Amino acid sequence: MNSLKLAVVGVLAASGVGAAVAAHSEDAKPQQPSLPPLFTAAQARHGGDIYLDQCASCHGQNLNDGGFAPALKGVHFRAEWSGKSAGDLYSFIDANMPPGDAGNLSPDQYAALEAYVLQANGAPAGDKPLPSDPKALTMPLWQAGGPAKGA
Secondary structure (H helix, E strand, O other): OHHHHHHHHHHHHHOOHHHHHHHHHHHHOOOOOOOOOOOEHHHHHHHHHHHHHHOHHHHOOOOOOOOOOOOOOOHHHHHHHOOOEHHHHHHHHHHHOOOOOOOOOOHHHHHHHHHHHHHHOOOOOEOOOOOOOHHHOOOEOOOOOOOOOOO
16 A cells, blocks of 8 residues: 555656646745835735735635635735836725725725735835835836746
8 A cells, every 4th residue: 555655756747747836836935026115014914904804805815815806915916016116006006995885994904905915926025114105116017027936
C-alpha cells in the first residue's frame, strides 16, 4: 500500500499537478512590496474593519473568495490596476461601492478601504496615512504591463 501511495505522488508530481497547486496558491501568499509606503498600518486595520462590514459579503472574507464580485487581491487584481494611479482606484471605489449605496462612506473610510486592499496586495505600511483626496493620489500602482514584483 505504501508503494502505491508513493507511485501516485510520483505520477502527480511528474504531471505538473504540484505546479498547478503552487500557482493557484500564489494569490493567497503576500507579495513582495513593489510600492512605496502609501498608508499607515492603523489606517489599513481600520479599512479591514470597514471591509468586513461593507464589502466581504460580495468580495469574500479574504478579498478573493466572494461569490458575487471580483477578487480584490492577487495577480489579476494587480494586473487590472497596473499603471493606474492610487487616485484612480480611490475614485472607482468611491463611485461604485458599495453597490446601490455608492459614495455613502466618508472620504476617510474610502481611503482606509483602499489602504486595506493595497496592504492585501503586498504594499507596505508607512508613517503617513493615504490621503482621502483622489487628486493627491497621483502615485502609480504597480508597473504598467505587469503585476507586482515577486508575483
